[in-house]
Amino acid sequence: MQSYWFGDAGDGRCQAADGNPVALAQRLETLQTTMDGFIPLRWEDAIACGICSDRAGYLSLLREVCFIRAEQRIREEYAGKDTELLQMVRTLDEMDEVINLLSERVAEWHQVRHPTFSRKYRRTPAHIQIRRISEKGRGALGKVAVQVEQLSAARTDLAKEVSLRATRVLPNTSALIGGLVAARLMAHAGGLLPLSRLPASAIQVLGARTALFSHLRTKSPPPKHGIIFQHRRVHNAPKDLRGKVARVLAGKLAIAARLDYYRGVAVPEFLDRAQERIDRIGGTES
Amino acid sequence: MIRIGDVLVSRGEGGVYGERMLGGARVWDPFRSKLAALYYAGTGIELAPEMKVLYLGAANGTTVSHVADYVEVVYAVEFAPRPMQDLLEVARRRDNIVPLMADASRPEQYAPVMEAVDLLYQDVAQPDQAKILIRNCVFLKPDGKVILMLKTRSVDIRKSPDEVFRETIERLAAFGLEVIESTWLSPYHKDHAAIVCKKHSKGVA
Numbered sequence: 001m002q003s004y005w006f007g008d009a010g011d012g013r014c015q016a017a018d019g020n021p022v023a024l025a026q027r028l029e030t031l032q033t034t035m036d037g038f039i040p041l042r043w044e045d046a047i048a049c050g051i052c053s054d055r056a057g058y059l060s061l062l063r064e065v066c067f068i069r070a071e072q073r074i075r076e077e078y079a080g081k082d083t084e085l086l087q088m089v090r091t092l093d094e095m096d097e098v099i100n101l102l103s104e105r106v107a108e109w110h111q112v113r114h115p116t117f118s119r120k121y122r123r124t125p126a127h128i129q130i131r132r133i134s135e136k137g138r139g140a141l142g143k144v145a146v147q148v149e150q151l152s153a154a155r156t157d158l159a160k161e162v163s164l165r166a167t168r169v170l171p172n173t174s175a176l177i178g179g180l181v182a183a184r185l186m187a188h189a190g191g192l193l194p195l196s197r198l199p200a201s202a203i204q205v206l207g208a209r210t211a212l213f214s215h216l217r218t219k220s221p222p223p224k225h226g227i228i229f230q231h232r233r234v235h236n237a238p239k240d241l242r243g244k245v246a247r248v249l250a251g252k253l254a255i256a257a258r259l260d261y262y263r264g265v266a267v268p269e270f271l272d273r274a275q276e277r278i279d280r281i282g283g284t285e286s
Numbered sequence: 287m288i289r290i291g292d293v294l295v296s297r298g299e300g301g302v303y304g305e306r307m308l309g310g311a312r313v314w315d316p317f318r319s320k321l322a323a324l325y326y327a328g329t330g331i332e333l334a335p336e337m338k339v340l341y342l343g344a345a346n347g348t349t350v351s352h353v354a355d356y357v358e359v360v361y362a363v364e365f366a367p368r369p370m371q372d373l374l375e376v377a378r379r380r381d382n383i384v385p386l387m388a389d390a391s392r393p394e395q396y397a398p399v400m401e402a403v404d405l406l407y408q409d410v411a412q413p414d415q416a417k418i419l420i421r422n423c424v425f426l427k428p429d430g431k432v433i434l435m436l437k438t439r440s441v442d443i444r445k446s447p448d449e450v451f452r453e454t455i456e457r458l459a460a461f462g463l464e465v466i467e468s469t470w471l472s473p474y475h476k477d478h479a480a481i482v483c484k485k486h487s488k489g490v491a
Binding site: 003031032033038040041042043060067070073213216217 | 401
């Protein structure tokens with residue numbers, strides 16, 4: 001006897017399951033199948049089981065069950081608390097790109113209108129300059145500058161939300177490297193579960209794809225760090241120590257991600273020891 | 287396969303993904319679908335109305351919808367939730383698509399709904415495509431056929447596409463499949479190859 005979606009069948013005998021589609025979808029979820037010696041079902045057995053009367057009825061019931069099951073599975077996948085954070089991080093990164101691009105363009109445009117204007121030797125940060133353009137710029141230029149400003153404001157809000165949510169979804173990782181960077185790591189890995197399954201060496205170079213593959217393909221040196229470069233311990237470290245800092249940090253992050261996935265709460269005893277280990281590199285040990 | 291002039295088409299309800307229509311039939315674009323590319327670049331397997339197909343890596347259901355126009359039933363397996371949402375929408379309007387949200391490398395997840403199929407079609411972006419294919423051969427009828435779309439760049443980026451292509455063919459042959467056609471899908475898809483196999487009628491594991 002082999003268990004199928006409609007019941008247990010084999011050797012010309014058949015034991016029907018509850019024929020209600022929802023119950024059948026439930027059954028599909030719980031069935032444990034081993035592939036050793038598995039025999040594909042004969043749909044005629046479903047008739048013998050009394051679950052349907054012909055091929056069309058068979059397919060229509062099977063489809064109904066599979067739709068219920070698939071919709072359930074999609075809901076389960078999305079229910080994870082990391083899915084929305086994923087979208088938020090990606091939106092944030094794309095907004096950064098758009099804002100930079102448009103700011104550059106608006107500044108260039110402004111420069112053409114004011115032949116004597118130059119950005120050289122000015123201390124004004126880009127966003128202040130955009131604000132001035134949005135106040136003074138006539139016509140479309142002013143309007144675009146206003147939009148860039150508003151986008152920047154939305155971006156700031158979003159960044160705060162990402163950071164806040166990351167401390168809930170990734171408490172340990174966030175504690176080590178900050179909410180924003182932790183969220184970026186997770187987004188690059190494709191979610192919390194995939195991140196928790198990555199080896200430390202992969203986390204270390206997450207986000208350095210181009211450099212990594214050019215290393216694998218040619219003889220260029222391997223990348224020392226990817227996204228984790230954004231952590232101050234890495235980019236503030238002297239150049240000859242950066243690789244080491246990145247490696248140790250990635251090692252601790254790999255553990256943190258696993259704690260985040262399997263426990264979901266901050267683990268102070270781990271965090272203290274990890275922080276201490278990371279802090280030690282730049283100082284005494286080197 | 288149905289061709290109008292030299293344009294590959296399938297007959298069914300249009301508007302699935304904004305495909306062009308030609309004489310009331312849906313144009314099956316080789317640049318969008320790897321299976322269509324196989325019918326242009328090589329021979330492939332003739333799809334017939336009584337066929338049952340197991341389709342691994344169904345994605346958004348674009349190619350699935352064309353296959354469903356030709357055959358009796360398509361068991362469409364897709365793993366990721368985002369494309370699955372689209373696949374469900376396609377399957378809702380075609381009563382011969384059975385949507386399965388499962389991992390193609392773990393056939394036990396969908397084995398309880400599987401009947402024996404005439405054609406096993408695989409188009410997944412996974413490193414071990416050959417292994418996934420071999421695991422799924424259990425669903426194949428004794429005289430069943432296999433089409434494997436090999437994304438050589440997903441298998442191993444360090445090896446040359448030719449190397450990956452050759453090694454995969456060797457592995458399938460070692461398993462007991464008879465390779466009847468193998469072709470690159472250029473100019474339609476870069477670094478993609480199609481391998482068409484036959485299960486030996488004596489029956490393999």
